[in-house]
Amino acid sequence: MIAMVLVAALAGSPDSLVRPEMVGPGVISTEFNEFGGALTLDGDTIYFSRSVPRSYAYAILRSHRTAKGWSQPDVAPFSGRWRDHDPILTPDGQRMYFLSDRPIDGVRPTTYHIWVMHRSANGWSEPQVLGAPFNHFEFLWFISETRDGVVYFNVQPTDGPARIYVTRRTETGYSSPELLPPEVNIPNWDAREPYIAPDDSFMVFDAGPANDVEAYDLYVSDHRDGRWTPARKLTVLSTPTRDYSPRITADGRWLYYTSEHGFGDTPRDRALTYPEIEQALHSVLNGLGNIYRVPIAAVHDTSG
Amino acid sequence: MVKRAMLVWLSGALCATRGTLSAQPVLFAPGVVSTPDYERSAAFTPDGDTVYFVKRSAEPYYSVICVSARVHGRWTTPRVAVFSGRYNDSDPAVSRDGRALVFMSTRGGAPHLWIVHRAAGGGWTAPEALPSPVNSDGAEMTPAFGPDGSLYFASTRPGGAGSFDLYVAHRDGHGWTTPASLGAPNSSGFEIGPAVSPDGTLLVFMSAGREDEMVGPGTSYSRGDLYASRKVGDAWGPPVHLPVPMNSAAAECCPSFSPDGETMYFTSERGFAMDTPERPFTWPAMETGLRSVLNGLGNIYAIPTRQVREAATR
Numbered sequence: 001m002i003a004m005v006l007v008a009a010l011a012g013s014p015d016s017l018v019r020p021e022m023v024g025p026g027v028i029s030t031e032f033n034e035f036g037g038a039l040t041l042d043g044d045t046i047y048f049s050r051s052v053p054r055s056y057a058y059a060i061l062r063s064h065r066t067a068k069g070w071s072q073p074d075v076a077p078f079s080g081r082w083r084d085h086d087p088i089l090t091p092d093g094q095r096m097y098f099l100s101d102r103p104i105d106g107v108r109p110t111t112y113h114i115w116v117m118h119r120s121a122n123g124w125s126e127p128q129v130l131g132a133p134f135n136h137f138e139f140l141w142f143i144s145e146t147r148d149g150v151v152y153f154n155v156q157p158t159d160g161p162a163r164i165y166v167t168r169r170t171e172t173g174y175s176s177p178e179l180l181p182p183e184v185n186i187p188n189w190d191a192r193e194p195y196i197a198p199d200d201s202f203m204v205f206d207a208g209p210a211n212d213v214e215a216y217d218l219y220v221s222d223h224r225d226g227r228w229t230p231a232r233k234l235t236v237l238s239t240p241t242r243d244y245s246p247r248i249t250a251d252g253r254w255l256y257y258t259s260e261h262g263f264g265d266t267p268r269d270r271a272l273t274y275p276e277i278e279q280a281l282h283s284v285l286n287g288l289g290n291i292y293r294v295p296i297a298a299v300h301d302t303s304g
Numbered sequence: 305m306v307k308r309a310m311l312v313w314l315s316g317a318l319c320a321t322r323g324t325l326s327a328q329p330v331l332f333a334p335g336v337v338s339t340p341d342y343e344r345s346a347a348f349t350p351d352g353d354t355v356y357f358v359k360r361s362a363e364p365y366y367s368v369i370c371v372s373a374r375v376h377g378r379w380t381t382p383r384v385a386v387f388s389g390r391y392n393d394s395d396p397a398v399s400r401d402g403r404a405l406v407f408m409s410t411r412g413g414a415p416h417l418w419i420v421h422r423a424a425g426g427g428w429t430a431p432e433a434l435p436s437p438v439n440s441d442g443a444e445m446t447p448a449f450g451p452d453g454s455l456y457f458a459s460t461r462p463g464g465a466g467s468f469d470l471y472v473a474h475r476d477g478h479g480w481t482t483p484a485s486l487g488a489p490n491s492s493g494f495e496i497g498p499a500v501s502p503d504g505t506l507l508v509f510m511s512a513g514r515e516d517e518m519v520g521p522g523t524s525y526s527r528g529d530l531y532a533s534r535k536v537g538d539a540w541g542p543p544v545h546l547p548v549p550m551n552s553a554a555a556e557c558c559p560s561f562s563p564d565g566e567t568m569y570f571t572s573e574r575g576f577a578m579d580t581p582e583r584p585f586t587w588p589a590m591e592t593g594l595r596s597v598l599n600g601l602g603n604i605y606a607i608p609t610r611q612v613r614e615a616a617t618r
Contacts, residue, residue: 032594033362052593053362055525056554056600057577059585073587080584083522101522108580110524214363241365264366264392271389274382277359277368281341287361 020237020292022284023256024070028063029290031282035245035258036086037291041093043249047076048291049085058085060098078117078127091147091198091250094119097130099141104129111139114153133167133177142193145169152194152203153177161210162190183228184221191231192216195246204255204299206244207231216242218257220299236298240265241287254293262287328549329605331597332569333379337372338603340595344571345446345558346604347396347405352563356385356396356405362601367392369407387420387431395558397447400502406434406447406455415443417457437482438473446497448560451504455480458496465490470498470509489533489543496528497558502565506613507533507540510557516545520553520578527555530570532616544616550607553578554600561609568609575600 022029023037028048037048044065050073051058059080061073078084082102089096096119099112114134117124134140134153141154141162149169156162163185165177185191186207194205201223208216217238219231237243237257245258262285272280284290331338332346337357347356353374359382360367369388372379385396391411398405405428409418416439420428433439434455442460445468450456453475458468461483469490471483486507489495493513500507511517512528519525529551531543545551550570558571576593577600593599 032591050590052575052577052590052600054527054555054573054600055523056520056573056575057585057590059587059590061587075585075587075590080586080590081581108522110522112523214365242363260363260365262361262365264361268390271384272368273389274370274384277366277384277389278341280366281359281361287363287365 020259020294020298023291023293024063025284025290027070028073029284029292031284031286031288033288034291035289036247037256037258037293038087038089038096038247039249039256040089041250046070047087047089047096048073049087051085053288055083058083060084060087078124083112084115086142086193086245088142088144088195088247089250090145093250095145096124097143097145098127100127102127112141114140114143133174136177144195146196146200147198148200150196150200152180152196154192154194161185161188162192164191164194164205181228183230186231190216193245195248197248198250198252202299203228204234204246204248204257205231206242206246214242214260216244218243218246232302234299236301237292237294242289245289248296253296255296255299256291256293258289258291260287260289261285326549326611327608329570329572329607332604332606333372334597334603336379337382338597338605340597340599340601342601343604344602345395346560346569346571347398348560348563349398350400350402350563355379356398357382357604358394358396360394364392367394369393369396385428387428393418395446395497397449397560399449400451400453400563406449407431408445408447415445417444417447417455435479438480443468446558448498448500450500451502456486456498456500456507457483458498459483466492467494468496470495486533486540489531489540494528499559499561499568501561501609501613502563505535506609506616507535508546508559508568508570508612508616509533509543510559511543514545518548518551518553521580527573528557530556530559532612534616544618546612546615550612550615555602566609567606568612569604569606571602572605573600573602574598 033051033053035049037046039046047062050061060076062076063070063073082100084100086099096117098115100115101112114130115127117127137155139156143153145151151167164180167177168175189207190210191207194203196203204220206216207219218234221231222229239261241260243259247256263280264287342360345358356371359370369385370382371385372382393407393409395408403422406417406419408415417434418431420431423429440461444459447457455473459471470486473480473483495511497510510528511531512526517529530546533540533543552574554573556572560569575598
C-alpha cells in the first residue's frame, strides 16, 4: 500500500508530460541496490550494476528482453569477483566501458580504473585497462563517449570536489584532457557521472554539495557553439534522495537513471508501526537504488 | 544475569590469541534484533531486560528507535518506541537510573540531542531538545551517559580537532556545564559513538580516517573502527586501536556497555562480501548472501568487556 502511493508521488502530477517509469520492477529494480542501466543498440539487453550496500561488493548483471518482460538477471560473464560497476556502451555499440578495482598486471589497485571491452562476432573481448591519459588521475569514476569519439570522464581528487574532464579518442590514443568550465564543474560542488548525448549537444550528470552523496541530483548542461550552458537541475525527476547514474540511449530517445527514492523520504503524518517498517524495508522502495527511465523530453523540459 | 552472559560466551567460538582466551563477538538476539535489516546502537535499561536499538534503511533515509523486552530469557518481537517512528531518530542512550533516555533526532532540522523522561504510570514524556550549550549550531549525535550522570556525545561545534569530536557535559543543577573536549581521543579525523564503562575507567568510541584503520582489499573505503582509551587521573589516555575480532575491515561503531559492565555491545557491518571471492559470484550466490543476516547491513554484537579492557591495556 505504501509502495503504491509512493510510485504515484514520483510520477508527478497527472498532467505532467514526464512520467518516470521504473525499469523491470521486481526483476531489475528490486529491494537490492541497482544503478546504471546501459542498453545495447538493439535495446534487447540491459547491463546494470547491483551491489552489496555501502560498497562492500559490486557486480555487473545483464538481463534480456523477452515476450514476458525482462529476464531474471545473471552476473555478466566478465564480472562477479572484483568491484565492477557502471557499464557504459558507446553509441555505435562497439565498446563497453566499466569501472573496476580488478588487478592490473597482477596487482590489486586501491582505487577504481576504467576498463574497456570491444565487441566482436564472439561477444566481448577480454577487458583491458585504459592507460594514458586516464592513469594520470588517481581516482576515476565514470566515462562516456559521443558518436565521434569525444570522451568525457570523471575524476575524484583527494583534496577537492569531483570534476569532469573531456578528451578525444584519436588513431593513436587520447588527446590531453581538459577540465570542463564552471558551468558544469560547479564551484565547491561535486560534478559526477557525465553522460554525453551521442551528438555531443548536451550532457546529463549528477551534482551536489561536495561529499553529500545522498543529496545528489541530476543536472543538464547544453553544449552549443563550443560553450556549456549553466547546469540546470532536472527538477521534473529529482527527489529528496540521491538521483544519479544517467545513461542516454543510443537512439537519443530515453534517459535512464537511478534514484534512491523510497518510503523514507516521504513526510509522514504519524509514526510507522514495526510491521509497517519491516514491510517498507523489504520493498522495492526501501531506499536502495532502482533504475528508471523518462522520455528525453524530460531533459529539455524547462517548465519544472 | 552474569551466569547467563557466561553461557553465551562459552557457547561462542573460542580461539587462543596471544596467549589469552579470546572469544568471537556473539550476534545479539539473531533473527529478532539482529536481522537482515540494518540495526545498530543497543542501549539497555538498568535491569538489562529491555533494549532500545535503531533500525534504519541501508542508506540513512529512514531511522527509527525500536524496543524489545526479554521475557522468560527470550527477546521478544520489537516494537517502535512510543516517542519514535515518525521522524528520523537514532542513537538511544539510557541514563544510569533508567529515568531518562537521550537520542539523536532530525525532528527539529539539523541532527541534535533530544531527551524523554519516564512518565508517571510508565511510558515516556514527549521529546524535548536538550538546551544549549549541549546542543550547538552544529550537529550532535551518539549520546552516552557516564557513571556520574554526565553526558558524553559527538559534535561538530566550532573549536574541535576535526569534523565530529567527542565532548562531555556534566550535570549542573537542572542544566549542563559547557561541553568539554575529551582531549586525547579526538583527532583531525572523525570521532563519534563514545561509551564509558560503568566503573568510569574505560572509554570506547568509533573513529574513521586514522592510519591504523582496517580496510578491505581493493578500493579503500574508510568506514570506522573501534578505539579505546583508559582513564589516567582526570583525563582520557591516548586511544588504542582495538584488534580483531572487535574490529574488522567492515564498519564498526556504536559501542555501549551492559548495566553490570560485564559486556560490551557494538555494531558491525561485517558480512559475506568483505573478501574477494575465489570464484566469481553467481547471482544465486549473491542473492543468498544479500538475504542473510550477514548481508553487510549492520548487526549488534556482544563481547566480554574483559577482552576489550585487555586489548586497551596492551
